[in-house]
Amino acid sequence: MAKNPNIKVRPWCPFCGQEVNPPTEPLKRKIDEFKVGNCQCGAVYTSDPTGFNVGAAMVECMIYACDENPDLAWELVADDDFLTGRIDNYDEVTHQVYEFKNVDGRRVAGVLYFIRLTRDLADLSKRLKHHKEKTDEVTSKPMAKLVVPPLEPERDPKRKKKRADKSKIKELVFSGNIDALVDFCFDDMKTLRFMLRLLYDPDEGKRWYCAQVIGQVCARLSTRKPGVVSDMLHRLYESCTDSASTHWGLLEAIGSIIAARPDIFGGFARHLLMYRGVPTSRALVLWAMGTIAETSPEVVRNTPIYSVFSSVNDPDPLIRGQAIRLFGRINAVELKSKIEEQVNDSAPLTVYEKGLPEHTTVGRLAHEALALMTE
Template sequence: MKQQQIKTRPHCPFCGDEVAQPQDQDQRKLGEFKVGHCQCGAVYACDATGHNIGSAMIEALVYACNDDWELAWELLPDQDYLTGRVESYDEITHQILEQRHLDGRYVRGVLYFVRLQKEITEIAQQRAEQKRDYLPPVEPERDPARPRQRADKKEVQRLALAGDIDGLVALTFDDVRTLRFLQRLLYTPDDDQRWWLAHVIGQVCARVATRQPGVVSDLLHRLFDASSDSAAANWGLVETMGSIIAARPDIYGAFARHLLRYINHVSTRPLVLWALGTVAARRPDLVRANQFYQLFNLLNDSDPLVRALTIRLLGRAGAREVGERLQALSREQTPVTIYEEGRPQTITVGDLAAEALKMTEKVEQA
């Protein structure tokens, strides 16, 4: 006698409530799983084949953390989050089929559940609110049937010097070599041009990363590799890395700590301080998480530019610990030139220290 198929709706393993059918994420990328969330706070990812449980687990965990990969990797199972799974799930009919077959096909789907502990949920929400202040909108999808442009060095240079971010983004989507041409333009003795190009590359990468984060990650790796050659380190590489990380710290924030490997070289020290200070303007937590207290002594450096860039960095990072030293430096009238958004700005060390004091006081009051 044929055994009767038992069909039930999937329920949350934590609260027992029935859960809705998983859906594609709003910003779906290749290889992602469909996801959903329960009223109790748990989230789940669907592995329709049952062969990618590990990937589904990561998907659910990152989704629970509001797509914050950095936070997700720091969490510990059982301590920071709980997990559960529902097997024999059929994605098509949104049912649990105990016999694991329906209409001649096997059913092997799994719903993988993650529920963050309350304090971790609060941290994830706070970090998500910080990110909303600077996340660029997702670039519109390009028509795959469109005639594609081919990048060449002269055209890329023309667009970059003109600050045509729209044109460079469109060209990058058509021809990823655009980013390589931009990198090559950094090798110029013109300081103003090099800083401008670093800013432009950061802005272009911020928008390209909404669709193709991998190509930007590849560029960052190339820049770090090139910077390992001390002869090349001064040619716009460190400042470009800082610009890219600062433009999308939600994706590339983990790269920030690697900038510190260049802090002991006299030629690259100001560039590292500038890069970290630019990142700190948007994500001070990324800087504070990397033993930034080791930089406090640079407030006494003999180079006024190093002092100024350290002040800029520590102020943006909310370093209350150096309040007294900033107070003393606020009386220094040495002028320095610092690049902001690719353009030079002249300011005194004292004025920078006064601004930094205000920033640290706001942090203390908060």
């Protein structure tokens, strides 16, 4: 009997050595998709039948391993968070791996790409998926706590428009005259610029109060001119990224604006997390996300918020407290045990609510967060 010149074997898992079943079509259909499969050891795999789209297959495999959570997938670090493996010369038609790339005149160059998450990451992915499934019904409903300001009355086009000046705007801001500031915004767009200048103040209390006023003014202005507020948010983010500028009050203002109208500007919330790695901005990012979560927890939950989960154990009580405040408001039950460990923490901190300081402790914030959490 002649020896078969092209040896073939059934594909196997590179992690545990067991034979794997043929990949199947994913339940969740996409425009660009690959067949996927699961191994008994916890690994997942995708099939690229041509061998020309291995990069796309890798991405698909990572997202599939993270239970269709692309934000989590892009946060993973190779070798630390997951292991990879691949099998070449795979034929999707026969579900065999061949020694050579030619079978009966047919090219065989498919690739099975494998990924296995570490146990901690796999557990986190499942918890995030479970929480998302539980909250899908809630997030599809209107934002219960959100109070949408009524549509601003249309201004008379024949009116005599007011001209804004720095001293007048400063007086109105610190007197809390929102009505007059909104009128000035409709008459002279320089009003917003003058308000933003007030953020550059060494007095922390003034910065927080000014940020709150800016949020309230923008909430009403957005009923008629949302594009103006959107452009301002873009400029604020650009200023935060500029290493040559001072960031005083910018993240606070961004958080206040989004929190006032998350139904319009909620898409800007995820960009706050870009600054979580900056030591001077970490607490402000957590405060901003927590403030947004007060009226719209679903907006925060739809961001890669798990990237700041470790902040609950940060040695800085300000960061720790702001994180606990945030996680309670988004019902992060996956961190409930961590927060329970903080209930006796007497470290003091100051949290600004609606522009005013509130002196509290980490333990008190932990009690408040646990009271908000429901399984």
